[in-house]
Amino acid sequence: MAKKAAKSIKKTTKATKSSLGKLNKSSVEKAVKQKVEATVSHADSVKKKVSRKSSNARAAIEKLSSDGNAQAVHIWGLIKNDKNISESEIRALINSKNFFTLLGKVA
Numbered sequence: 001m002a003k004k005a006a007k008s009i010k011k012t013t014k015a016t017k018s019s020l021g022k023l024n025k026s027s028v029e030k031a032v033k034q035k036v037e038a039t040v041s042h043a044d045s046v047k048k049k050v051s052r053k054s055s056n057a058r059a060a061i062e063k064l065s066s067d068g069n070a071q072a073v074h075i076w077g078l079i080k081n082d083k084n085i086s087e088s089e090i091r092a093l094i095n096s097k098n099f100f101t102l103l104g105k106v107a
Contacts, residue, residue: 009047016040057090057106064105071102 017040058079065074076093079085094103 006047009043013043013047014038016043036067057087058085060106061090064102069102069105071097071099072105075099076104 016036017037023078061072061076061079065076071094073091073096079090091103091106094106
């Protein structure tokens with residue numbers, strides 16, 4: 001879900017930046033230009049927050065494994081070298097191992 005949101009925000013940001021580039025070519029009031037720039041800035045910050053959330057499961061498992069959680073150590077051993085595994089795939093892996101306690105901690 002976070003990936004879809006990040007893609008949607010990225011697409012909207014790109015379109016807004018494109019529109020902003022066109023506004024620079026024409027004579028537009030500064031107030032309108034500032035509002036568009038503020039919108040782009042806000043969209044970028046939201047995109048960064050959404051992108052950071054997508055790695056929460058990996059970070060939580062890494063932290064729990066370093067704290068000695070046996071289930072987290074097992075899962076961390078499986079995912080630590082795979083940088084492309086998504087959050088939903090991590091949760092599916094945890095679920096497939098019936099580590100419901102760990103799944104609750106990651107969620």
